[in-house]
Amino acid sequence: MHGQTRWSLFMPNLTDRQWLWFAAAGYLAGFALGTAALLRGRRHSRVAMLATLAAGFALQTLGLALRGRMVKGCPLGNTFELFQFTAWSSASLFLVIGPTFRVSLLGYFTAMLAAVLTLVSLVIPAWDSALRTHVFGANPWIELHAALAVFSYGVFGLLALTSAMFLLRNYSLKSKHVGGWFSFLPSILDLDHIGVRLLGVGVALLTVSVALGAVYWLPHFETVDTLKVLATVAVWLAYVAALGLRLGGALPARRLAWACVALFGAALLSLAPVNSSRHPPASAAPEVRAP
Amino acid sequence: MSDPATLFMLGASHHSAPLALREKLALTPDKIATLRARLGPAAGVRELAVLSTCNRVEFYGVAGSPEAVMRLEREFCALQGVAAKEFAGARRHAAGGDAIAHLLAVAAGLDSQLVGENEIFGQVKDTYAEAVTGGGAGPVLHRVFQKIFQHAKHIRTHTGVAEGAVSVANVAVELALNIFGKLDTTRVLLLGAGEIGEKTAKAFQSRGAAGLTVASRTLGRAMELADTLGALAMPFWLAPVKLGEFDIVVGSTAAPEAVVTRTAAAAAMRRRPAQPLFFIDLALPRDIEPAAAELENVFLYNLDDLAKIAAKNLAARETEVARARLVVTEKSAQLWRQIGPRLAADGGDAPITTGEATRPPLAG
Secondary structure, eight states: OOOOHHHHHOOOOOOHHHHHHHHHHHHHHHHHHHHHHHHHTOOOOOOHHHHHHHHHHHHHHHHHHHHHHHTTOSSOHHHHHHHHHHHHHHHHHHHHHHHTOOOOTTTHHHHHHHHHHHHHHHHHGGGSSSEEETTTTTTTHHHHHHHHHHHHHHHHHHHHHHHHHHHHHHHHHHHHHHHHHGGGOHHHHHHHHHHHHHHHHHHHHHHHHHHHHHHHGGGGGSOOOOOHHHHHHHHHHHHHHHHHHHTTEEEEEHHHHHHHHHHHHHHHHHHHHHTOOOOOOTTOEEEEEEE | OOOOOOEEEEEETTTTTOOHHHHOOOOHHHHHHHHHHHTGGGGGGGEEEEOOOOEEEEEEEEESSHHHHHHHHHHHHHHHHOHHHHHHOOOOEEOOOOOOHHHHHHHHHTTTSTOSSHHHHHHHHHHHHHHHHHHOOOOHHHHHHHHHHHHHHHHHHHTTTOOOOOHHHHHHHHHHHHSSSTTTTTTEEEEEOOHHHHHHHHHHHTTTTTTEEESSSSSSHHHHHHHTTEEEEGGGGGHHGGGOOOSEEEOHHHHHHHHHHHHHHHHHHHOOHHHHHHHEOOSSSSSBBBBGGGTTTTEEEEHHHHHHHHHHHHHHHHHHHHHHHHHHHHHHHHHHHHHHHHHHHHHTTTTTTTTSSSOOTOOO
């Protein structure tokens, strides 16, 4: 079994996956807390939600740090790690912007997204059956390229959540069902503004990531998998187009919200070709198969 | 040692007194001062606070004997020119913990005509302020009112009795908040100068709307209303053309046909595709063509929609009353356990601190 790297000095003797299970439990606790509050027709405690998400984030950081030490780099070597990193990015972004924007229910939806991504990745053994070490070789720019790309997916994950909240709020106002738990949703204009800002941040991060990748890979184009390039560039172009159309006034808020939900689904699907296309340098990227 | 004293409540409210009687019972500040002077220190009413609103006149106080309360009643009826028998038919009286429970229910809005309404809380605060300045508040009433404010706030925030707007104007404001988040950048256009439209416009102003413009079929009337509201006036024919410059449009004209058509709304939205437009149609026949609601980013609510939401909110508040009453019972009993023994022992002459720091008057 892989994942035997342990913190030996100050931490309990747990493997990376065990830490990540605890992290998933933390996110799940936040989701359960929010669901229970909604079922009682009350707002969840903002502090309690922040605490459960922070706990999940801290535990996940530990687990990913252990994994990173084990694979000698940013843990982005298989589908399990990509999903974990995306959830970690969404949670970290929420912890930065959540308290500032005070968007009610965003914590709840973030906990749900993080719980789903972490749990799904943990319960599908095939996604973590092979560990790739030194996947980015000795080039830190490529590692940065990959980390930024997956972090931008975390931003787009949060954007998909705010977009879903926008669609729910729009439905409630159009259908005149404004009571019950709809009343806990933020205003439609606030959601739109936050969505546009997240879209801008996500596009900026992904643009830098694509640019870094291009600088390295263009001279070595034969080493790049065409499907991976197409998938990555398509996702990037789609988000750039969405932002451009929105800023140009050609994409109304509701359609942008639908687009952002759909694009995040497409972005997650694009992780498959990205992951399967990995061609680590033969000298530096041994693949370890789990028993 | 002082004589044994009792905490009492005496009065009449909309539950027992019809409007005509309540009109006769209502006390102005001058009359409250006169009543205090008439009672004097020898009357046996050691502390007294008077709550007088359009729905109730109630006395809360500490009396040295039951006769002192009867004397208060006689003086009050004489001052108001109300027959003692007429008042007796509507009179409500409570003592000790029951009086505290009543005051708490009143302050929390549980005893109001419109359950959970907020105005009564301010009126109870005014009552206490008047008792302090008028010399009617002593150690018992200081303690009672300060704790009542604390408990009433707890009830309002921890139960659903004050949740959701229950008037058409406030529902419209809450909806606008659901759309715009805050109103300090929103511009409101009032079409027509009807009373309900005016009330709604005032509700938006009180919640900080950035600007208000009035357009009425009679420009003179629009200017008059705009002057009253501190708003701008606009010729009526210009309103559909300028729609795109406003975030909230309140229709309350008596026009026989729609003032804002779907086409006009669509043209407005082309000028502001990223900004929502909120139509509140309070007119009958309707001022805004219903098909306008089909447009992206346009939200249209008519009088029926708002009334339905208000009714639903009120029903939700009423289902919370039982829960709130439990808190009233618990908190009033708790307070009475602190006050009752001291009142019996020394007549409430000594400050009542029950181990907690004494708060300054008017803290609440």
